[in-house]
Amino acid sequence: MLTKAAIDRLRQKVGTGNVYHEREDLLVYGYDGTPETAGIPDVAVFPQDGEGLKAALAFCRDEGLSLTPRGAGTGISGGSIPVRGGMVLGLTRMNRIIEIDEENLTATVEAGVITVDLFNAVASRGLFYPPDPGSQNVSTLGGNIAENAGGLRGLKYGVTRNYVMALSGLLIDGTEFFTGGKCVKDVAGYSLRDLLVGSEGTLGIITEATVRLITPPQDKRTFLAYFRDIRTAGEAVSRIIAGRIIPATLEIMDKMTINCVEDYAAIGLPRQMEALLLIEVDGHPAVVAEEADGVRRILQEVKADEVRLAANAAEAARLAAARRTALSAVARVSPTTIIEDATVPRSCLAETFAEIERLKEKYKVRVATYGHAGDGNLHPTAATDERNREEIANVHAFFSELYDKVLSLGGTVSGEHGIGTAKKAYLLRQLGAGGVAVMRRIKDAFDPAGCLNPGKIFLDAPAPPSTVHPGGKDV
Amino acid sequence: MSEPSPAGNFRPADSPSYESILQCMRCGFCLAVCPTYALTNRERSSPRGRAALARAVAEGRLEFTPAVGEEAYFCLDCKACTTACPAGVRVGTIMEFCRSQEQGFRPPSLPAGALRDFILKRMLPSPALMEGSLLPLRLYQRLGVQWAVRRFGINRFLPGALAKMEGILPALEKPLRLELPEVIPAQGKKRGRVAFFLGCAMSLVFPEVSRQTARILSQQGFEVVTPREVKCCGAPHLAEGDRDTARRLALTNLDLFLGLEADAIVTDCAGCGCALKEYEELLEGHADHGRLGRFRAKVRDVSEFLAGAGIRTEELRPVPMSVTYHEPCHLVHGQGLSGPPRHLIGKIPGVELREMKESNWCCGMAGSFALKEREASRKLLERKLAHVRATGADALVTANPGCHLQLAWGVRELGMKQPVLHVVELFGRALPA
Structure with a gap:
């Protein structure tokens, strides 16, 4: 319990308007986009500069508080939920684009810069920052890096990790770190940078990042292909990849997703179809023409039921934007949406779709499936209601059995969302006790007291029951 | 759980x-x-x-x-x-x-509560009382006063809010409600009969705009019926949390307009249109479901109505100017109408539409927000006007009286060149004399 004197002291150092401890504020910094779970911090702090940040960390150490870093709170594995209370450290007010270096093709940003703002800023200089997670209009670069966020362009352009060149920030004990740089090659010591990318805010607090920029594609072509059988769509994906064509985007949506998205976006998606693929090839015009022909040929060979070409860039952008709304649009059907992030080798897509269909039947759950098919990264999303405990139990049983299959195929329990609070048990299943123990040792080396973003990734060390706030309940 | x-x-x-x-x-x-x-x-x-x-x-x-x-x-x-x-x-x-x-x-304390009650329950429901009032303060302003009196005490509040109020209000003209003929015949080949929902703010503050609306509807081949018994749509009451009075007004309007046997109920006020389209929800359980459905099916914003009916362009004269369009929240978000006003603008020969950034962001008026939260309101307005300025357009077009007041005030305050026009005012310039 923080005293008023302590809060006043913090306010003096960080600025009155940057410290919240009223109950109404604390309630809304206890959640992110993850269903079924929320916490309540003791205080929420939004430093505007490095000094404020250091002061916030010192305060945590003095008061013995744990600390949970937060970007826009759009994560969907619970990474920014303060499950043990303590301080929520918001980084959204450190949001300057520090530099766009056109000679080295890099941009340096503070952690709170919004993804799409960086995209637009570099685009105005004729450059391209490709990672585009679904929440790019809201999400922060710091959050993207901490979660190693993916997006619709992952297939050809990779994910956030592939663009991070340098990071700086603070460890929980106040140690400043700087790792990486603008050099294209750099093997000086362990790559702390690569360890921090995807560390979900459990190792250090990233305050600044330098990212790699590339030149934008000169041309692009966008297809929509409709299928009466989702397995055929899966086959089309596998054959496009096997055909040595790497589209920028190769997305799938099943019937339920199509209908939810169409309910919201009203862009004329075919409600009766079992699946659609959104395929975008980009690059040099000659290559685009060739790859477009290749895609079209494969779609004919697998007998796609209909193939459409987007009329122009605006229509292509509308289609991609509609796809990004899938997760939230599924919530039209039912208040709770539990999204998973199952990822398999791409040759196994059709088999995975078949398993999803079988398990939907077995557990009688409503599941919309969509995702980055070209990456083998699927987001089966259960439309359910957290008040219905029986149904929730079925949903979790469904996912549990699905992950058995995914892991047996050589897949992973998280392609791009992270482990957070939501997938700790699945992580153990995938890596085994030994694999998790190595990670634990790394965590202990960075944060021996376990104060930084506690309760994430690792299944061990359960929180005392009095401080656990499941299902939106609070203290 | x-x-x-x-x-x-x-x-x-x-x-x-x-x-x-x-x-x-x-x-x-x-x-x-x-x-x-x-x-x-x-x-x-x-x-x-x-x-x-x-x-x-x-x-x-x-x-x-x-x-x-x-x-x-x-x-x-x-x-x-x-x-x-x-x-x-x-x-x-x-x-x-x-x-x-x-x-x-937390009911407002006296006298702020009494003032609020007077405005919401007596004055707004009665056009005659409102029109007859000598105070040069209207709906939004009054609500702003009561709010601030309640929250901050009258002395601290009055100077700033009064300054903005005086600044924002144009000279009031004679209310259009009593001037406009109750029936205006269709010109040319008659295409139908519409009931014109003349909003309070339009009638009192922008009578010239609504005169154009009636003129355009008639020129486009529609008989225009404007009932003088029209009541406030209830939007201010909903916004201020007085749902009871809103329902009472809505019931009166429902009976009045269904009784007119018109093909459509048309308004040129985005705020009214939004409220009218929500009657179905507001009156659920208070009025017959079928009647509510029939009413809802007839309500149209003027641009929505004209775009839907198809615009007769044969007689239109060129209006050589560039304009940018600010989307009223109650049109774009409240009614999902983004295309029709642009369609209307696009039909006017000679007009060039230059899109501004964030055209669908609030201008900061938002009912009484502009008076209660003056600092926040001003920041939103400045953000909006910076985008307007960047277009270099000759005029700023919108479609709602609240936005119109706020934007016109901002343009004057910042010394900008653009006059603010309702989309029907712009369209009206293209009609034959």
Whole structure:
């Protein structure tokens, strides 16, 4: 319990308007986009500069508080939920684009810069920052890096990790770190940078990042292909990849997703179809023409039921934007949406779709499936209601059995969302006790007291029951 | 988890439904479009935060505290979040209920309460009383006064708000309601009969605009019926949390307009249009379902109506100028109408439409927000006008009296060249004399 004197002291150092401890504020910094779970911090702090940040960390150490870093709170594995209370450290007010270096093709940003703002800023200089997670209009670069966020362009352009060149920030004990740089090659010591990318805010607090920029594609072509059988769509994906064509985007949506998205976006998606693929090839015009022909040929060979070409860039952008709304649009059907992030080798897509269909039947759950098919990264999303405990139990049983299959195929329990609070048990299943123990040792080396973003990734060390706030309940 | 009682810590009357709140799955897409979040970067001032507060109240985890009431009123009710929400959550509507709750939990003290009651329950429902009032202060301004009196005490409040009020109000003309013929015949080949819903602000502050609306409808081949018994649409009451009076007014208008046997009920006020389209919901259980459905099916914004009917362009004369278009929240977000006003503009020979950035962001008027939250309102207005200026357009076009007042005031304050026109004023310039 923080005293008023302590809060006043913090306010003096960080600025009155940057410290919240009223109950109404604390309630809304206890959640992110993850269903079924929320916490309540003791205080929420939004430093505007490095000094404020250091002061916030010192305060945590003095008061013995744990600390949970937060970007826009759009994560969907619970990474920014303060499950043990303590301080929520918001980084959204450190949001300057520090530099766009056109000679080295890099941009340096503070952690709170919004993804799409960086995209637009570099685009105005004729450059391209490709990672585009679904929440790019809201999400922060710091959050993207901490979660190693993916997006619709992952297939050809990779994910956030592939663009991070340098990071700086603070460890929980106040140690400043700087790792990486603008050099294209750099093997000086362990790559702390690569360890921090995807560390979900459990190792250090990233305050600044330098990212790699590339030149934008000169041309692009966008297809929509409709299928009466989702397995055929899966086959089309596998054959496009096997055909040595790497589209920028190769997305799938099943019937339920199509209908939810169409309910919201009203862009004329075919409600009766079992699946659609959104395929975008980009690059040099000659290559685009060739790859477009290749895609079209494969779609004919697998007998796609209909193939459409987007009329122009605006229509292509509308289609991609509609796809990004899938997760939230599924919530039209039912208040709770539990999204998973199952990822398999791409040759196994059709088999995975078949398993999803079988398990939907077995557990009688409503599941919309969509995702980055070209990456083998699927987001089966259960439309359910957290008040219905029986149904929730079925949903979790469904996912549990699905992950058995995914892991047996050589897949992973998280392609791009992270482990957070939501997938700790699945992580153990995938890596085994030994694999998790190595990670634990790394965590202990960075944060021996376990104060930084506690309760994430690792299944061990359960929180005392009095401080656990499941299902939106609070203290 | 035990099932919460239907209203939790809300008062049972006029509480938001639990289902409507639970619909939010917290993806945060709304954060990118919420003007108050853009101003504060404070989660509780975002749609997701407001929905979470309402949920905490509904689940009994939070009392309906003054801070919840403050957020309900700090919300612009611009409904940009509704447009952005893939899950279909309507936080603006939830906040309207919360304003009602605030009035119930903490009724305004005398004399502010008496003033509020007078305005909402006596003056607004009676056009004659409103039109006859000698005070050069109208609806929004009055509501602003009562709010500030209640919150800050009259002395601290008055100078700033009065200055803005005086600045924002144009010279009042004779109310159009008593001037406009009750029936205006269609010109040329008759295409139908429309009932014109003449809003209070239009009649009192922008009579010239509504005169153009009637003129255009007639020129386009529609007989225009404008009933003098029209009441306030109820929008200010909903916005201020007085749902009872809103229902009373709505019932009167429902009977009046259904009785006119018109093909459509047309308004040139985005705020009225939005309220009229919500009668079905507001009067659920208070009026016959079929009649509500028939009424709803007839309500059209003037641009929506004309675009739908098809515009006769044969007689239009060129209006050589460039314009930029500010989308009223109650049109683009409240009614989902983004294309029709642009369609109307596009049909005028000689007009060049130059799109501004963030054309669908609130201008900061938002009913009485402009008076209650003057600093925040001014920041939103300046953001808007910077985008207007960047277009270099000759005129700024919009389609709602609230935006019109705010934008015209801002343009004057900043010494900008653009006159502010309602879309029908612009269209009217293309009609033959």
